[in-house]
Amino acid sequence: MSEKRIHNFNAGPAALPLPVLEEIQESFLNFKGSGMSITEVSHRSNWFDDVINDAIDRTKRLMGLGDDFHVMFLHGGASLQFCMIPMNFLADGRTADYLDTGTWSTKAIKEAKIQGKNINVVASSDDKGYSYIPKNIEFNKDATFVHVTSNNTIKGTQFSDFPDTGNVPIVSDMSSDIFSRTLDAKKFGLIYAGAQKNLGPAGVCMAIIRKDMLDLVPDNIPTMLSYKTHTDKNSMFNTPPCFAIYSVQLVLKWIEETMGGIAKVEELNRAKADKLYGVFSPDGFYRGTAENGSGSLMNVTFRLPSEDLEKKFIADALAKGLGGLKGHRSVGGCRASIYNPTSMTAIEALVDFMKTFEKDNG
Amino acid sequence: MSEKRIHNFNAGPAALPLPVLEEIQESFLNFKGSGMSITEVSHRSNWFDDVINDAIDRTKRLMGLGDDFHVMFLHGGASLQFCMIPMNFLADGRTADYLDTGTWSTKAIKEAKIQGKNINVVASSDDKGYSYIPKNIEFNKDATFVHVTSNNTIKGTQFSDFPDTGNVPIVSDMSSDIFSRTLDAKKFGLIYAGAQKNLGPAGVCMAIIRKDMLDLVPDNIPTMLSYKTHTDKNSMFNTPPCFAIYSVQLVLKWIEETMGGIAKVEELNRAKADKLYGVFSPDGFYRGTAENGSGSLMNVTFRLPSEDLEKKFIADALAKGLGGLKGHRSVGGCRASIYNPTSMTAIEALVDFMKTFEKDNG
Numbered sequence: 001m002s003e004k005r006i007h008n009f010n011a012g013p014a015a016l017p018l019p020v021l022e023e024i025q026e027s028f029l030n031f032k033g034s035g036m037s038i039t040e041v042s043h044r045s046n047w048f049d050d051v052i053n054d055a056i057d058r059t060k061r062l063m064g065l066g067d068d069f070h071v072m073f074l075h076g077g078a079s080l081q082f083c084m085i086p087m088n089f090l091a092d093g094r095t096a097d098y099l100d101t102g103t104w105s106t107k108a109i110k111e112a113k114i115q116g117k118n119i120n121v122v123a124s125s126d127d128k129g130y131s132y133i134p135k136n137i138e139f140n141k142d143a144t145f146v147h148v149t150s151n152n153t154i155k156g157t158q159f160s161d162f163p164d165t166g167n168v169p170i171v172s173d174m175s176s177d178i179f180s181r182t183l184d185a186k187k188f189g190l191i192y193a194g195a196q197k198n199l200g201p202a203g204v205c206m207a208i209i210r211k212d213m214l215d216l217v218p219d220n221i222p223t224m225l226s227y228k229t230h231t232d233k234n235s236m237f238n239t240p241p242c243f244a245i246y247s248v249q250l251v252l253k254w255i256e257e258t259m260g261g262i263a264k265v266e267e268l269n270r271a272k273a274d275k276l277y278g279v280f281s282p283d284g285f286y287r288g289t290a291e292n293g294s295g296s297l298m299n300v301t302f303r304l305p306s307e308d309l310e311k312k313f314i315a316d317a318l319a320k321g322l323g324g325l326k327g328h329r330s331v332g333g334c335r336a337s338i339y340n341p342t343s344m345t346a347i348e349a350l351v352d353f354m355k356t357f358e359k360d361n362g
Numbered sequence: 363m364s365e366k367r368i369h370n371f372n373a374g375p376a377a378l379p380l381p382v383l384e385e386i387q388e389s390f391l392n393f394k395g396s397g398m399s400i401t402e403v404s405h406r407s408n409w410f411d412d413v414i415n416d417a418i419d420r421t422k423r424l425m426g427l428g429d430d431f432h433v434m435f436l437h438g439g440a441s442l443q444f445c446m447i448p449m450n451f452l453a454d455g456r457t458a459d460y461l462d463t464g465t466w467s468t469k470a471i472k473e474a475k476i477q478g479k480n481i482n483v484v485a486s487s488d489d490k491g492y493s494y495i496p497k498n499i500e501f502n503k504d505a506t507f508v509h510v511t512s513n514n515t516i517k518g519t520q521f522s523d524f525p526d527t528g529n530v531p532i533v534s535d536m537s538s539d540i541f542s543r544t545l546d547a548k549k550f551g552l553i554y555a556g557a558q559k560n561l562g563p564a565g566v567c568m569a570i571i572r573k574d575m576l577d578l579v580p581d582n583i584p585t586m587l588s589y590k591t592h593t594d595k596n597s598m599f600n601t602p603p604c605f606a607i608y609s610v611q612l613v614l615k616w617i618e619e620t621m622g623g624i625a626k627v628e629e630l631n632r633a634k635a636d637k638l639y640g641v642f643s644p645d646g647f648y649r650g651t652a653e654n655g656s657g658s659l660m661n662v663t664f665r666l667p668s669e670d671l672e673k674k675f676i677a678d679a680l681a682k683g684l685g686g687l688k689g690h691r692s693v694g695g696c697r698a699s700i701y702n703p704t705s706m707t708a709i710e711a712l713v714d715f716m717k718t719f720e721k722d723n724g
Contacts (some may be wrong), residue, residue, distance in 0.1 A: 004392055004394060004395075005391065005397045005398065006396075006397030006398060006399055008397070008398050008402055010398075010403075010404050011402060011404075011682070012404075012601065013401060013402055013404060013405060013601065014402060016399065016401060016402055018391075021390060021391055021399050021401070022391070023389065025387055025390040025391060027721070028383060028386065028387040028390065029380075029383055029384070030366055030367060033366075034368075034685075035366055035368030035370070035685065036368065036372075036377075036431065036685070037366045037374060037378065037383050039378060039383070039562075039563035039564075039609065040370055040372065040375055040376060040377055040378055040563075041372075041375060042372050042373075042374075042375060042686065043375060043564065044691070046634075047494060075437045075438040075439060075442065075565075076437040076438050076442070076586060076600075077437060077583070077600045077601055078600075079586050079599070079600035080437065080438070080586045081584075082586075083584035083586055083587065087584075101428060107585075110585070111584055111585060111586075114582060114584055114585065115582070115584065140547075154487060161503060194600075194601060195602050201401035201402075201604065201605050202401075202402075202405065202601045202602065202603055202604045202605070203437075203565045203566070203602075203603030203604070203605060203606055207432065217521070220476060222445035222449075222473055222476055222478070222723065223441070223444075223445070223469075223472070223473060223476070224438060224441050224442045224444070224445055224446065224473075236632065237441070237554075238438075238440075238441035238702060239374065239375065239439055239558050239564045240440045240564065240565075241564055241565030241606070242375060242564045242565070242603070243563050243565060243605060243606070244565055244603070244606075247401065273683065283517055320587050321397065323397065323398070324404065329406070350430075
């Protein structure tokens with residue numbers, strides 16, 4: 001059946017490594033000799049303990065995290081984190097700096113404001129349709145954290161380096177670029193990511209917290225919304241999304257054992273993006289929408305000379321087995337999402353198609 | 363591989379219908395000719411629209427719900443509902459009645475109190491270790507809702523009928539008995555259920571809301587925690603837990619098309635429970651822990667003459683392919699969870715084993 005699969009450039013839910021899907025499929029009626037599907041196994045069993053603990057251990061190894069970090073698997077996607085972050089970290093009198101670099105940043109800011117929290121938007125690229133990453137930002141030294149959306153899935157921009165925030169910890173939404181490149185974990189107070197882009201299927205959010213951030217958490221917030229609840233209970237205060245966590249575990253194993261770790265993955269991601277951006281030129285048939293130096297390695301956004309040509313491009317590509325190339329409905333145009341599981345073969349097939357399409361329609 | 367599967371009496375995550383698991387397995391690398399796994403398909407695609415809308419339609423048909431109800435698929439399990447219910451329905455000046463019939467009721471009450479909401483616990487069976495369902499309850503006529511945990515997974519008790527609350531809508535946690543019996547939906551303002559018992563895998567919570575309840579929802583609560591967000595966006599404000607929703611869709615299809623609807627399922631559930639309770643007697647080898655008339659059709663809890671015998675019973679049963687019979691860690695003893703997917707064959711195998719075990723060890 002795998003030979004009928006397409007090259008999937010969806011923004012999320014997105015392509016997963018084929019060996020991961022095959023392993024899930026193969027063991028689906030009988031997980032590790034339990035006589036049950038992974039969907040039927042108790043989350044209080046040794047079978048599931050092994051799954052979640054292996055996923056945590058691999059995360060720590062891959063990111064080089066010390067014992068000063070907790071790895072959590074939470075419900076609610078990154079969108080629930082937009083609410084939990086200010087609720088947990090901004091008790092009365094505290095403030096935070098937020099960077100506004102696109103749709104998801106804007107939503108994070110909105111959720112802090114709904115709760116009446118005192119936050120400062122210290123930089124925004126709204127003036128140019130979020131087509132660039134702000135530089136030379138002045139941060140408030142007394143901020144409790146700085147919130148950064150590391151990669152902007154919709155606008156196709158990405159922080160190539162994280163800004164220097166001094167001693168203020170960064171809280172970063174890495175939903176669309178977690179595990180795609182090496183990081184200096186010491187800078188971060190919280191890293192969070194909805195799984196459905198670089199990590200696994202939809203339905204679970206990874207959150208990595210530096211333990212001292214837990215000192216900020218008030219006692220009187222709803223139990224499910226407190227980071228303390230989930231660090232105390234190893235993400236099993238209530239029944240966790242077991243299948244999604246199991247899938248993430250297999251993706252992490254694939255990164256570590258098949259791909260050879262994050263540095264190798266990053267090298268490949270840079271080569272993939274270089275190849276694809278190489279097709280663009282400012283006045284050419286394919287025009288990248290991100291400013292120079294701000295383009296994402298994960299979500300490559302571009303326009304064709306007309307909307308009609310874009311429609312034809314997306315439809316013709318799908319007919320050739322290249323799916324998911326439509327831009328987000330809020331911005332239009334085209335987008336190729338090329339997360340870790342997207343192979344160089346898929347990029348080459350796309351670039352070949354783009355060249356042929358330009359010849360036939362340019 | 364299916365012949366090596368066990369009879370699974372887990373309390374949740376729990377047994378799923380084998381045909382459902384087989385359908386998931388079979389299509390796992392290529393969903394409906396999309397060339398993608400269901401875990402890779404966009405939630406904004408027609409493929410996924412068909413899944414979620416079919417799940418909603420089947421829920422409405424199976425429960426006989428009119429257009430005055432919305433069906434939602436939410437993140438966070440029933441435990442997040444404990445927080446969302448008072449946040450959405452108890453604006454300043456409003457009160458609610460809660461019934462305390464065991465662990466999960468107690469948690470629901472705790473989350474209302476954490477938010478400083480004005481609630482009244484109008485009945486409790488705490489005085490006898492939650493071994494019975496309270497009767498003749500006096501409700502407050504000015505309550506906004508009455509909260510009822512319809513089935514108590516841990517204590518093995520269940521409301522055989524819902525109490526008469528007059529014009530006050532019932533808000534019910536049905537995590538462990540949804541779709542197990544027919545209901546008069548008109549009584550309910552909200553029905554919610556974590557999927558991992560009667561509905562599907564862990565990772566999604568079904569919530570069915572009567573539309574007029576939405577009038578109670580304040581505007582200034584976090585977006586992800588507002589029922590209005592999820593009814594407005596057909597449960598796709600953010601990326602939903604697609605795989606879990608797909609699995610629920612297949613379980614609902616199985617209830618409707620293979621089992622013949624809820625009335626048929628209820629008939630079978632009553633026969634299954636009768637057969638199992640028939641093994642118990644007040645002074646016998648197997649002693650039910652729920653009082654007469656309060657026993658659950660879903661979670662059958664019982665004790666043996668000693669804890670050592672209970673340990674041996676659980677281990678010997680597993681060796682015979684009967685798994686998940688350990689009681690909840692908070693109460694000990696034994697428990698057979700016999701949700702919709704548990705067949706009469708499984709019950710017969712368990713009863714046969716119980717008789718043999720009693721002969722050998724009694």
